């Protein structure tokens with residue numbers, strides 16, 4: 284009698300153990316799949332106007348087959364003109380720059396000059412997303428048919444790709460920073476050809492600007508609504524005239540920008556080092572992104588896309604924000620529209636100031652169209668050939 | 670370097686599985702299972 288019950292007990296324990304092991308396997312499978320999905324590149328469907336697509340390692344061969352080897356899109360007009368570089372995704376948790384370049388890539392037609400677009404400048408940063416922030420890994424936008432997905436990454440290069448961080452980081456421009464900033468692409472300029480992954484990416488971008496003779500280089504960012512440098516157009520001193528002229532136009536169009544001169548002693552940032560190390564006119568643009576602010580409530584896909592957050596409404600009433608903010612929030616379409624408006628205006632004044640650097644392009648959504656119709660008409664359907 | 674790291678992980682994971690089957694108290698088994706998840710993820714997903 285006692286023997287059988289002992290046997291039964293053993294069977295019971297074996298069952299429990301196997302059950303737990305199965306549970307372990309299931310959890311590993313689900314979390315592993317979610318983890319690996321962040322390494323999957325989102326499809327981008329270039330318009331028929333695309334001339335060539337290649338990788339950034341074109342400008343620094345030892346970057347090839349690394350997690351920093353990001354996609355570069357070139358649109359070339361029939362007529363010779365100026366050269367423009369537009370960067371999105373320097374900080375992968377600032378989606379407006381990334382999506383603005385995607386919208387351009389999927390609609391653009393260039394008549395005169397050349398436009399280089401890098402939608403995910405820090406590609407490695409798209410492969411992780413600061414788990415402690417509880418941000419969603421992806422967000423979704425309506426396309427012509429169906430829904431498109433995009434990754435919401437981290438401000439910094441993935442530590443899996445660049446590790447360990449130094450205690451203090453002296454960047455290639457000689458500025459001393461906190462150790463984690465060694466993975467911040469916008470502190471790594473002008474980069475180093477044999478440096479860290481982040482420094483290599485920065486170096487390759489500088490090489491692109493130099494070897495393609497870029498006249499105007501624009502770095503698209505976002506910032507938290509409580510951050511003083513917001514809705515800003517940060518310009519290198521050589522781009523001061525261009526920025527001032529563009530600003531007036533943009534304000535007439537109803538986009539409020541504040542001009543900020545690139546501080547000469549803040550080294551390693553795009554607007555400073557592009558301007559100092561190359562002949563390009565360098566401009567950085569910021570929009571207000573509630574999903575990456577400190578005052579936000581629950582992080583969610585809706586917060587990224589719709590930009591509505593009650594905490595920010597309260598903060599605005601208390602006068603703690605540097606942008607107007609109400610119950611309607613600041614949706615991604617409005618942030619992308621701002622970026623596109625600024626790109627358009629800066630490009631047109633480039634041609635006015637330097638007629639031989641004129642760049643003519645069309646077929647991308649006007650800011651008004653984007654504000655009224657949202658992304659749907661301007662994003663290619665998923666899983667469909669061009 | 671990586672293979673040494675993986676061998677250590679494999680050894681510890683196998684020990685945890687063994688412990689999971691030997692242990693009779695459910696709370697202890699559950700703890701072992703939770704730790705095992707972290708070890709297996711490390712073992713299989715290391716980049």
Ligand SMILES: [Zn+2]
Nearest residue numbers: 374377504505
């Ligand atoms: Zn940024």
